[in-house]
Amino acid sequence: MAKHYIILIFFLLLISSFCKSDDQLTRTKPLTDHDILISKDGDFALGFFSPDSSNKSFYLGIWYHSIPGARTVVWVANRDDPITTPSSAKLAITNGSQMILSSSEGRNIWATTSNIATGGAEAYAVLLNTGNFVLRLPNTTDIWQSFDHPTDTILPTMKFWMNYKAQVIMRLVAWKGPDDPSSGDFSCSGDPSSPGLQWLIWHGTMAYARGTTLNGVSVTSSPYLSNASSVLYVTGVNLGDEFYFMLTVSNGLPLARVTLDYTGVLGFTSWNNHSSSWSVISENPKAPCDLYASCGPFSYCDLTGTAPKCQCLDGFEPNDFNFSRGCRRTLELKCDKQSRFVTLPRMKVPDKFLHIKNRSFDECTAECTGNCSCIAYAYANAGAATDSSRCLVWTGDLVDTGKTVNYGDNLYLRLTVDKKSSAIKIVLPIVACLLLLTCIALVCFCKYRGKRRKKEIEKKMMLEYFSTSNELEGRFWKSLQDVARKYELDWSTRFKVIKGIARGLLYLHQDSRLTIIHRDLKASNILLDKEMIPKISDFGMARIFDANQNQANTIRVVGTYGYMSPEYVIGGAFSTKSDTYSFGVLLLEIVSGLKISSPQLIPNFSSLITYAWRLWDDKKATELVDSSVVDSCKIHEVLRCIHVGLLCVQDRPDDRPLMSSVMFALENESAVLPAPKQPVYFSPFNYKVGEARENMENSANPMSITTLEGR
Template identity: 35%
Template sequence: MKGVIRRRNHFCPTLLLFILFSFHASRFAFSADTLLATQSLTTNQTLLSSSQVFELGFFASGNSKNWYLGIWYKDIPSRTYVWVANRDTPLTNSSGILKISNQTIVLLDEGNNLIWSSNQTKASNPVMQLLDTGNLVLREANESNQYLWQSFDYPTDTLLPDMKLGWDLNKGLDRYISSWRSTDDPATGDFSFKLEYRGFPEIFLWNDEQKEYRSGPWNGQRFSGVPEMKPTDNLSFDFVTNKDEVFYSFHISTKSLYSRLTVTSSGQLERYTWIPDTQVWNSFWYAPKDQCDNFMECGPYGICDSNASPVCECMRGFQPKNPQAWNLRDGSDGCVRKTDLQCMSDKFLRLKNMKLPESSTSSVDIKMSLKDCELLCLRNCSCTAYANSNISNGGTGCVIWVNELSDMRQYAEGGQDLYVRLAASDIGNDRNVGALIIGIAVGIAVLLLGLGCCFIYKRKKLLSVCKEERAIQERSQDLLLNEVVISSKRDYSAEKDKDELELPSFDFVTISTATHNFSDEKMLGQGGFGRVYKGRLVEGQEVAVKRLSKTSGQGIEEFKNEVRLIARLQHRNLVRLLGCCIEMDEKMLIYEYMENRSLDSVLFNKAKSSLLNWPRRFNIICGIARGLLYLHQDSRFRIIHRDLKASNILLDGEWNPKISDFGMARIFGGDQTEASTRRVVGTYGYMSPEYAMDGVFSMKSDVFSFGVLVLEIVSGNKNRGFYHSNSELNLLGHAWRLWKEGKGLDLLDTSVGNSFSSSEVLRCLQVGLLCVQERAEDRPTMASVVLMLSSETATMPQPKTPGYCLGRNPFETDSSSGKNDESFTVNQVTVTMLDAR
């Protein structure tokens, strides 16, 4: 009996330890990807997909005390969340419980109150499983491929491979992605990317109830508004439309490659791919990326072309509906027909490389030929245009439009043919036109031959005289304008003559009237080359007028340079030049008026700086970055600004930033990386060391100036310029010291208040310090900067010592910048002129 008792005494503790260990293991870890109906998941536990690609668990976002249930990539160091269950109903603490109850997935708080749940199902033995695709599913235990509910049907801000964006028409289920409210708040934000299945299906980016961007309809190969959308060995696209569903998806053939499509809290669509070698998310594609991506930029029947200047034009047979606004580069009213249609006698104008018009009210027949499509459109007097619905294999199918054509765009390559209905008189008979041209050419051939020799002789003589005069005039300058023109002609041989301004020209009387005869009450500020006035044109539009001083011997070349450059630049974060006036010895530039003036007039004004809360500051930083990226990479020219500073950043009525003042800008050729000059221009505190000391400038010079701007925006303090060896006296040194001490948040301007994202502030601080590193080759490109600012998960290197430059103290009375060293007014465009060292 004693022996038995001993054995039992020995056995019981072992059994107890086994039971406790089993309970502990089930309580604090799940090595599998599946949760049974008898189990639950708490905030200190996670589910792992079978290949450990994705992880599901609880998380707290930023400094918030709220907790969420979400899915993220397991092996990516900085968490990238791809789905959030309770994004709009957070847990108030970490005591959450996830389990299956009544055939439904439920999330409960510590008081067993329901926080979130999936749809009700009729499962008899349900299990919850996290798949390697990132899909959380509820299914029967013995049916692995039949899902009763899945998270892929209820996306948040991210579209993953093989995930459907679009409609299940049988269930009335609309699957779309919507942004986080901010980078730290997963609640539903303002922006969403939704598929419109009616008509010819396409996808829209919405800002609340307003359309911001349109993909264009699927044409069998890609969305017609995304010409760069091309399959690769690893990436393919799929678009399905039938009576049961209409959806878009993409597929990754390599399991080790991660890719995702996200709509950001700032309203940007971004496709990212993960690069293991660099441990960063690479921005593979984004939209909207230029002015023509803005929805209805050129209005009904207007065509937007980002390679044209201005970007809006009316097609043949149409004219601007509002000529005054059109001449001021506001094409939103669109175009109207010159000649009324006559139905059966009408003809069709073929437009190539087009983004098809908005298609929600169009009609589609996938079996009809293009010729039959033309006949169908011709017989329907309401039909305004037609096109192939599928451009693969030479083109098939028919789509016709019966309403006005809107949001059209023309590409240099890509897009597809669109046939627009016009009155026969607006098209004419091409054969007769051709014969007429030939006849005229033959008729005047003799005359041309006779005049040719005389013309050539006189032209050579005139060019010789002009060449001598131009050489005398430009020898005293930095040959800035010549370099601009040479670069333009080298890269774009089709550009107009260099003396053609390509801008609306205003007469002096109009501008004088608009500014009350340039009265002091209308003066906004005074720059290095003249004054800036606020004006109101006859039609009511407010403008800013930059008037070159007659007595100034400087600025003529800068004036010409700015006109020729900015006339070709189109981006939401660049100031828009409306026209110019060259009359009566006057030289003036007319800009759009910025209601909130220049950044420095608010940022460095203690009475106004509180208007710039953190979301506005972060938006300003990101906007400047996107504008600078456009100049460096995405515009038709590679442009170095050379004078980026707070006074050259203008703020519109919604506090969106716009880069201004291109008088000092330089164009680089396609393979050019840097240049040097003996004429160093810029402003103390913003110039990179290699530029200020040696006259060497490049894209990295602008990156340095941007970094200074970032630190100024974060701190609300102005960088006090280049001092002697005591680097601690300026903003860069102060920021660097706080960063090294782990006190980065101490740099934040106190006027921001308490409503800010710590992670965003620290990210901006790190980006700013990376941009102002001493060695130009250590500084990131603007493409990398935009990625680092827009992604919480991008891995950023640690910054090195900032670049300090030995130079004069700007408080010295003989500062080479003179009295115009600092600028502080709206649309003010001052430039600091320095002697070469």
């Protein structure tokens, strides 16, 4: 027995000698291809790796050790000098306090720099919990750190210096390909022509994409994800001639990083434990028109709609049909009193500006107004004790401009006043008074005629929709709601009904001659024929969009509460994504056999959406399935339906999928779906729409809005 114990101990010591797993490297303990350093919390590892299965090239790098699946590398030492024989490579600390990666032939593959004259023999390297690999002395003086030499990734607590003493000193360089960590064609850094104000993604030496221009504030902080006890945000620190960004993640939130990938996209991602994948928080460029100057001069990339596209600035018109040559003025600009400035809000200001410091807003306005060459200006002031004003003026073509939804600057654009339009402004009030009486007389007639015409169009479009089937409306007997009360539908029938409703909505939104928004999709408005084939009915509240319209607003909110999307209930905004939300509610009802507002003796049931999310988040989604079909259903189909339903009822319209994506997800089991976001809280109590809006305005947390149930 003692002999066996001795053999076991010897075997364990042998393994440990070949596979070191601590976090430190010392002069007497170099790192070889069998070794690995692991940070104390276990999140990061350092060692030798091969990025593909060929095992022809090896690199010294740092990667996430705590996440499953493929290795996610965050730093590479010898990216442009791969190791061909890993058994010959060794990372060691010299007497001169350097780290050197060398081969057995004595060739130095990679090395750190050091200015330490004495005490180098005591130096050691440690892999910190932040993923930073630090070479330091016993007195904790840091000689070198990997955070000062990033490759393609920014990690939390890393200071990414955009500008230091008017010099660009840090640059992210993308991998050449998904399995090739050598330096690629894309890089990211601060803009050397405007230190401390903006960053650029480069394709070689050409600008590829540009971020928003900073406002000159000393310290900025932009939150991206948060919960009750923790927050994830990006901080920018501007020290005048020094500027850096830092990503911060507090305790309780997942791993996060900023990465420039080999396609030129700068992405802010976080690790999703539910899907075991990286979720995108934000990325740049956001669309093809967001590439640098892709819309041409005096045009901008409009990111406010569901489909980003190039648009001309106010007072300009396209030079051609595809914006390849930008836009031109509709009226020639003249330097006289006939010029004026129009305000364009929420703009990503153009590139190629002149930055004027120490100016108030009025002084900035005067700088541009008094200069005939100045065609636009923008101003920001953070109100700090030191000068943090930012006056930007433009004298040349306005390029790489954008328009956003929630952020941006006011851009003041110089235009020529049309004298004809000025004369019209004088005559117009007189003409308006004369026309007013005529308009009043015509209103009643037009209103009556408009309602009649609208009903004719809606009837025609509805008949067009029903003509796609061999069944006429009169041959349907009951609605989905009536059938569900009387019969217990098996899973295959329910799944067929779900896909049939999705096809119907896809036809209304995309395949019909005009886009139709139903606005009242619910179980009682789904007709079933004898073959249980569904058809959407009751188009009395439907609205028709033309080819260029994707959203509308109404003061009079109509529909069935519980099925209505938050943006429609609170603000009166509706679009195809409003119907997508209603479809998501209907899908969850079909899967569960529950109504949106029916607790069915379920404890803590506030609404079907929150109940479904709670089960999904707790990995108990199968408990949502109707007990009458749970034993006979296909679990993978049920889980996919629940997943799709939760994607459809997300709060933001832009987060919801189009019905074409819904159909693809339902009919293709291999389709990869993003993780759904947690929905807002829905109270079971009934409020009026006005009260819901008031709750939103008065609530400290605008996401805790209550909405209505029942009709």
